[in-house]
Amino acid sequence: MSDNQNHGSNGTPMSRRRMMQLLGVTGAATGLAGCGGQSAVETDTQGDGGSDGSDGSDGGDGGSGTPESTATPEGFDSTSMATIQELAYVTNQTLPVLPIMEKLAQSFQATDDWNVPSADSEKMQVYWPTSWLPRTGDWTLKEGADDERLTLAQWAVPADSQYNVWNGTNDGEARRMIFDRFMRYNVATREYHPYVISDWSVDESTLTLSVREGQTWHDGEPVTGTDVANHIKLDLYNSAGGGGIGPYVLPEGDMNAVPDRVQATGDKTVEVTLEQPVNEDILLSLLAPTRLRAYDEVYGEYVTALDEAESEEERSSALGELTEFTDAEPIGNGPFQWEDADSQRTLVSKYEDHPDADNINFSEAEYLYKPQNSGRWSSLINGETDGSATLFMPQNQTRRLPDHMQTALVSRHWGMGIVFNHDKEPVNDVRVRKAVANVINREDAAGNSAAGTGSKVAVTYPSGLTGEFNDQIEGHWLDGVADEFDTYGRAEKRTERAAELLRDAGYEKQNGTWQKDGEALSLPIKGPAGFSDWVSGVQTIVSHLQDFGIESEPIMQDSATYWGGDYVEGDFKLALQGWASYDHTHPYFHFDWIYRSGDATDYWNVPTEYEAPILHEDLRDSETIAPDGYISDLATPQE
Numbered sequence: 001m002s003d004n005q006n007h008g009s010n011g012t013p014m015s016r017r018r019m020m021q022l023l024g025v026t027g028a029a030t031g032l033a034g035c036g037g038q039s040a041v042e043t044d045t046q047g048d049g050g051s052d053g054s055d056g057s058d059g060g061d062g063g064s065g066t067p068e069s070t071a072t073p074e075g076f077d078s079t080s081m082a083t084i085q086e087l088a089y090v091t092n093q094t095l096p097v098l099p100i101m102e103k104l105a106q107s108f109q110a111t112d113d114w115n116v117p118s119a120d121s122e123k124m125q126v127y128w129p130t131s132w133l134p135r136t137g138d139w140t141l142k143e144g145a146d147d148e149r150l151t152l153a154q155w156a157v158p159a160d161s162q163y164n165v166w167n168g169t170n171d172g173e174a175r176r177m178i179f180d181r182f183m184r185y186n187v188a189t190r191e192y193h194p195y196v197i198s199d200w201s202v203d204e205s206t207l208t209l210s211v212r213e214g215q216t217w218h219d220g221e222p223v224t225g226t227d228v229a230n231h232i233k234l235d236l237y238n239s240a241g242g243g244g245i246g247p248y249v250l251p252e253g254d255m256n257a258v259p260d261r262v263q264a265t266g267d268k269t270v271e272v273t274l275e276q277p278v279n280e281d282i283l284l285s286l287l288a289p290t291r292l293r294a295y296d297e298v299y300g301e302y303v304t305a306l307d308e309a310e311s312e313e314e315r316s317s318a319l320g321e322l323t324e325f326t327d328a329e330p331i332g333n334g335p336f337q338w339e340d341a342d343s344q345r346t347l348v349s350k351y352e353d354h355p356d357a358d359n360i361n362f363s364e365a366e367y368l369y370k371p372q373n374s375g376r377w378s379s380l381i382n383g384e385t386d387g388s389a390t391l392f393m394p395q396n397q398t399r400r401l402p403d404h405m406q407t408a409l410v411s412r413h414w415g416m417g418i419v420f421n422h423d424k425e426p427v428n429d430v431r432v433r434k435a436v437a438n439v440i441n442r443e444d445a446a447g448n449s450a451a452g453t454g455s456k457v458a459v460t461y462p463s464g465l466t467g468e469f470n471d472q473i474e475g476h477w478l479d480g481v482a483d484e485f486d487t488y489g490r491a492e493k494r495t496e497r498a499a500e501l502l503r504d505a506g507y508e509k510q511n512g513t514w515q516k517d518g519e520a521l522s523l524p525i526k527g528p529a530g531f532s533d534w535v536s537g538v539q540t541i542v543s544h545l546q547d548f549g550i551e552s553e554p555i556m557q558d559s560a561t562y563w564g565g566d567y568v569e570g571d572f573k574l575a576l577q578g579w580a581s582y583d584h585t586h587p588y589f590h591f592d593w594i595y596r597s598g599d600a601t602d603y604w605n606v607p608t609e610y611e612a613p614i615l616h617e618d619l620r621d622s623e624t625i626a627p628d629g630y631i632s633d634l635a636t637p638q639e
Helices: 016-031 078-094 129-135 225-238 255-261 280-287 296-307 312-324 373-382 430-439 442-450 473-477 494-504 532-548 559-566 587-596 598-603 627-634
Strands: 097-099 101-110 149-154 183-186 191-194 197-202 206-211 262-266 269-273 336-341 345-350 364-369 405-411 416-420 456-458 508-510 513-516 525-528 554-557 574-578
Touching: 078 473, 078 587, 078 627, 097 430, 101 129, 101 416, 101 442, 129 149, 149 373, 183 280, 191 197, 197 280, 206 225, 225 255, 225 262, 225 269, 225 296, 225 312, 255 262, 255 269, 255 296, 296 312, 336 364, 416 532, 430 494, 430 532, 442 456, 442 532, 494 508, 525 532, 525 559, 532 554, 554 559, 587 598, 587 627
Parallel strands: 149 364, 525 554, 525 574
Antiparallel strands: 097 416, 101 405, 101 456, 183 191, 197 206, 206 269, 262 269, 336 345, 345 364, 416 574, 508 513
């Protein structure tokens, strides 16, 4: 979906199949409604929310500058880099999906009363500035400012918000200040930094986590290993072991194993027994964005009920009680504590005993009820709010911003793409997919989608790799092999190449239209009407196809019809969807999404094997390749 895939509470993408089970088709469609368009509602139950208002999954605290070296990066040996490049090459040569653009989310900061980093500072490359920068002392009140309260916005009615992340409804926006994440992640260096989890280690059989000293809940009780274990357990139970770290912890998804596999081993330590050796970076990517919620005083009874369930029926009943619980007045552990909420705002106050309290020089933060993008635009323009984590704001609105309101662009490692239904003719033919890729001008599509904001970057190498915004692809992941990759629509003779491909597939152009056996080549594109940036992008793409002689039209549907109907039923030839795994930097997650996700196998019907040229002859000796095994290799520690 556009800018907000739904996520489990650990921040990893939750499959739509799982969403349908939890919410039903109508609820799921509503939950997907705000993903980058202008009809946003916050369902941010799983770390997500509203139009560009989502939590990122990596929780980064660093910048996204180009790495200093293009050699094999720390944590990657030559074999894993070769595997990444080989999977990228297969993706580039077979196009199971067609990446169009990468997303740079707009983030806003007022500079009249506030000290904040400059818009181009690497410190802005965090998920999200409104959450991390105050904690690190990089968003502070200027001396002499009139108001000592940071004012932001939220999607859900404040009085209806609650903070049980496993409940599935109206997770309050103030969670960003109330709860702390497990770790911080530096996008530039791909390094993890301690936060609630102060130390960790991973070996072949065990993940060990240590809790930060001095971290307390807002009632003064210390944060313990039990609290951290509780949260991991509830994530496992809620996802039926299928999300986050579940596949690496539970033997064949055995939920009965949870109590033994996740244990507090001391006041400040947790041990997680691994089912198999796992690449540390994969585990940390899944754990880092977790916001610690499971205070034992509040959630312990639910953990006990799930741990002691002796049947699927008992476990289902216990899980039902957890997901029905509404935590309306949360006891948090972050630098701000919940005060109150009414129909128009949520108020939180500084928690003086937080380890980072000395970095914060303002006493309160409030979140105003702003359920529509237009209202958020007006609030930034008239000074009612002091900033926004992210918000899509077209150029005709950004021009109205006061001089003191700066706009930063935050990298997302994600963006709009075209997915093909591989069970449908003619897009089950790789020649047709390649012809489409050659016809589309991705720069034009990205530019029109961005609406003058510069928030979309065209994909240079359709390969499943992200990092277009700072040369991480050509200058890093594909260092030394980039010349082997096809840029498709970037070539001067791209339309000539597209014509060659279609002729080879049996088409001929008659009266300006490509035809085969007397039937015109027709490739309509379906997508969600509420995603205004995607609508602009697909209109541009359709015009390219039409100008080339391919019949096409945008079929933009309401969210319920699209996400809950045509998309999940595979009723499309070409459709719009995010082509990467939402804020993750490690290529493993993107290839896993493209080739092995429930969306890929159930809705796009991607094949299990592909015919593709060989990039690294020492890695494979056959042009027939099954990506699944290579993706699994990336999740395995390298010697």
